[in-house]
Amino acid sequence: MAxxxxxxxxxxxxxxxxxxxxxxxxxxxxxxxxxxDLGLTPEQRAAHIAWDPGALQVARxxxxxxxxxxxxAPVSRLIYDLNRAPDMKGAMPARSEIHDxxxxxxxxxxxxxxxxxxxxxxxxxxLHNLLATRIALGLAPVVVTVHSFTPIFHGRPRAVEFGVIHxxxxxxxxxxxxxxxxxxxxxxxxxxxxxxxxxxxxxxxxQATPYGLPNAMLEIRxxxxxxxxxxxxxxxxxxPVLNMGLTEIQKQAKAS
Amino acid sequence: MAxxxxxxxxxxxxxxxxxxxxxxxxxxxxxxxxxxDLGLTPEQRAAHIAWDPGALQVARxxxxxxxxxxxxAPVSRLIYDLNRAPDMKGAMPARSEIHDxxxxxxxxxxxxxxxxxxxxxxxxxxLHNLLATRIALGLAPVVVTVHSFTPIFHGRPRAVEFGVIHxxxxxxxxxxxxxxxxxxxxxxxxxxxxxxxxxxxxxxxxQATPYGLPNAMLEIRxxxxxxxxxxxxxxxxxxPVLNMGLTEIQKQAKAS
Numbered sequence: 435m436a437x438x439x440x441x442x443x444x445x446x447x448x449x450x451x452x453x454x455x456x457x458x459x460x461x462x463x464x465x466x467x468x469x470x471d472l473g474l475t476p477e478q479r480a481a482h483i484a485w486d487p488g489a490l491q492v493a494r495x496x497x498x499x500x501x502x503x504x505x506x507a508p509v510s511r512l513i514y515d516l517n518r519a520p521d522m523k524g525a526m527p528a529r530s531e532i533h534d535x536x537x538x539x540x541x542x543x544x545x546x547x548x549x550x551x552x553x554x555x556x557x558x559x560x561l562h563n564l565l566a567t568r569i570a571l572g573l574a575p576v577v578v579t580v581h582s583f584t585p586i587f588h589g590r591p592r593a594v595e596f597g598v599i600h601x602x603x604x605x606x607x608x609x610x611x612x613x614x615x616x617x618x619x620x621x622x623x624x625x626x627x628x629x630x631x632x633x634x635x636x637x638x639x640x641q642a643t644p645y646g647l648p649n650a651m652l653e654i655r656x657x658x659x660x661x662x663x664x665x666x667x668x669x670x671x672x673x674p675v676l677n678m679g680l681t682e683i684q685k686q687a688k689a690s
Numbered sequence: 691m692a693x694x695x696x697x698x699x700x701x702x703x704x705x706x707x708x709x710x711x712x713x714x715x716x717x718x719x720x721x722x723x724x725x726x727d728l729g730l731t732p733e734q735r736a737a738h739i740a741w742d743p744g745a746l747q748v749a750r751x752x753x754x755x756x757x758x759x760x761x762x763a764p765v766s767r768l769i770y771d772l773n774r775a776p777d778m779k780g781a782m783p784a785r786s787e788i789h790d791x792x793x794x795x796x797x798x799x800x801x802x803x804x805x806x807x808x809x810x811x812x813x814x815x816x817l818h819n820l821l822a823t824r825i826a827l828g829l830a831p832v833v834v835t836v837h838s839f840t841p842i843f844h845g846r847p848r849a850v851e852f853g854v855i856h857x858x859x860x861x862x863x864x865x866x867x868x869x870x871x872x873x874x875x876x877x878x879x880x881x882x883x884x885x886x887x888x889x890x891x892x893x894x895x896x897q898a899t900p901y902g903l904p905n906a907m908l909e910i911r912x913x914x915x916x917x918x919x920x921x922x923x924x925x926x927x928x929x930p931v932l933n934m935g936l937t938e939i940q941k942q943a944k945a946s
Contacts, residue, residue, distance in 0.1 A: 519822075519825065519900075519901055520822055520823075520825045520826035521825045521826070521828070521901075543826070543827045543828050544827075546826040546827070546828075547823050547826040547827045549826075550822055550823060550825075550826035551819075551823060554822065554826075555818070555819055555822060555823075558818065558822070559815040559818065559819070562811070562814065562815065562818070563807075563811055563815070566775075566776055566806055566810065566811060566814070567776075567803050567806060567807060567811075569775065569776045569777045569806075570776035570777070570799070570802040570803040570805075570806035570810075571799045571800075571802070571803050572777070572799050572802075636900070639900045640900040640901075643900070644775075644892070644895045644896040644899070644900065645775055645777075645896075
């Protein structure tokens with residue numbers, strides 16, 4: 435199944451002047467050749483195991499409201515999960531929640547390398563190019579990844595509606611949490627429904643931490659953004675939250 | 691001076707099977723167009739401010755002896771210092787030790803971005819491609835950067851002959867230090883003549899730490915490798931040192 439084809443990220447709003455760089459690793463449930471459907475049913479390919487439903491719509495709504503550039507994935511996370519390093523099981527998972535992924539049952543090293551070259555490297559290099567160029571221009575980028583999560587996982591309902599997750603630097607996540615408490619009625623939690631300890635912060639570790647860029651990972655419960663109108667309302671709710679979070683860390687930076 | 695031209699890294703021994711990936715950010719004192727000599731004299735362009743004399747020869751000798759891939763820079767560190775992020779002053783320094791760099795006196799943001807695109811991004815992406823592909827193949831890469839330093843800095847002589855510098859993960863540096871004490875008569879020191887606190891570990895932070903790859907930065911006093919024969923002798927001395935260091939961290943990994 436090795437392929438010379440390359441699946442670069444999609445970049446929108448590239449001329450944006452704001453500090454915010456929005457990242458959507460699980461934007462797509464596209465299953466292109468040479469991999470195809472990996473043996474999954476249409477229902478499985480539409481479910482949260484294949485992508486983060488609604489996340490791209492919310493990220494687009496935020497990008498428009500906050501003058502932010504947006505970068506998003508072109509293929510399903512089951513072909514390559516762009517928020518995982520190539521040696522993590524979750525990069526090309528053989529099982530996701532309660533579903534076996536037949537096309538990922540036994541991936542030989544050469545095929546792992548082929549998917550890494552075709553999907554992971556164009557993505558990581560594309561995001562890195564965006565960030566490093568903005569750093570060089572003095573635009574002081576801030577990295578925020580936008581995700582959604584399933585309301586029921588392994589049969590158990592999740593009460594949290596909006597999770598804010600941090601890696602080494604908690605400052606932006608804590609500022610966003612505070613703003614969400616002030617400005618919204620969402621059930622908001624820090625490092626929920628999972629945290630850096632679950633290896634879900636690869637993008638932040640790779641792209642933000644080495645440059646000292648403020649960063650956070652947003653998780654929205656997907657039943658709250660299951661229609662285009664609902665996703666638009668969520669962007670309307672969260673845009674001032676992100677804005678207040680950014681203002682807060684800028685205040686802290688000036689004071690220190 | 692903005693340029694669309696790209697200066698990718700040079701990769702040697704790309705089919706090497708060993709874990710070691712040798713990196714030489716300051717291998718070159720080449721000053722290509724569109725930047726040219728930056729207003730420097732031939733003597734300045736041959737001095738340690740422009741590159742790390744002897745480092746590439748030692749790295750090549752190590753690559754041959756240890757079945758290691760080697761990646762090295764194609765242009766002088768005064769055009770872009772590949773061991774610095776684009777917002778660090780040292781990336782395109784206006785002054786280095788006791789020398790003003792006329793061509794770097796006042797670099798506008800657009801020119802900083804142009805050098806970042808032309809030199810820094812092809813380098814960082816090239817090294818990242820090499821490492822991520824090897825990670826995907828299960829080769830468990832180990833990153834070692836090879837540098838040299840001037841015996842007299844700001845008029846003061848330096849006694850240390852071989853410095854081993856670490857970033858967040860000290861394990862490989864400490865193992866190499868122990869091996870150098872056992873196997874050589876060099877004056878060896880940890881985190882000397884400088885350390886991560888001096889912002890000299892950008893490559894390790896960006897390329898090794900996010901993937902949990904063992905890593906270290908080697909610094910060799912350049913008067914000890916000032917001829918091809920001397921550099922070859924140094925590679926002959928250091929190859930078993932690196933080998934013993936690698937064996938030590940493999941033992942530790944198995945025990946843990």
